[in-house]
């Protein structure tokens with residue numbers, strides 16, 4: 001069997017927002033019962049059919065790089081940021097601060113050279129950076145089950161800002177309920193469309209170079225869990 005092409009998508013956001021739970025649900029189509037804190041980075045893989053149901057259909061590996069959100073690892077996590085083909089920004093719908101911090105996470109990835117780090121984040125956030133950014137981005141709000149108690153207006157006023165700034169699509173879900181990513185649902189379609197966009201840019205457009213050509217220097221050797229699931233959302 002020929003080697004399957006792959007892309008790397010970074011999954012970032014504050015500690016405890018549900019990144020590990022989210023990645024598990026995407027890759028294994030089931031909730032994760034007891035996620036442990038991610039130290040460094042953990043990688044899980046999903047098989048995705050690009051442009052499913054069309055003559056252009058092709059299967060790829062989607063690598064989801066779940067970056068531990070703890071500020072104690074702030075100085076070393078940039079080693080996971082290159083190359084990057086797509087970014088999933090994760091926030092907790094019941095925690096406003098986690099949404100505000102997404103700008104800092106994005107700035108940290110885009111500023112991976114290491115300038116301006118303060119308080120655990122890169123603070124030289126520049127909105128212009130997002131406008132020129134070519135990396136596909138998806139914003140995912142977790143814990144929708146808990147957020148139901150949050151005032152609807154509060155939720156709406158917080159939504160969309162960063163997604164609009166970087167022309168990203170948005171999904172809200174609960175990682176403990178698979179119905180939020182049920183096949184055919186609007187969330188599943190958006191997620192699949194995002195994966196297609198990442199693959200399109202990496203393998204099917206004239207601008208198909210890696211975002212960074214520098215080799216991945218990964219001294220921590222994150223565990224690779226290759227899911228054989230060919231479930232297509």
Ligand SMILES: Nc1nc2c(ncn2[C@@H]2O[C@H](COP(=O)(O)OP(=O)(O)OP(=O)(O)O)[C@@H](O)[C@H]2O)c(=O)[nH]1
Pocket residue numbers: 013014015016017018019020021022033034035036037038039067068069070142143144145146173174175176
């Ligand atoms: N109620 C509810 N709990 C969730 C949801 N997603 C995650 N959790 C819980 O939130 C806690 C943290 O989840 P993790 O997936 O470990 O969070 P993380 O972002 O990977 O955290 P770090 O590894 O510290 O970066 C766990 O107890 C999860 O079970 C959700 O959608 N709803």
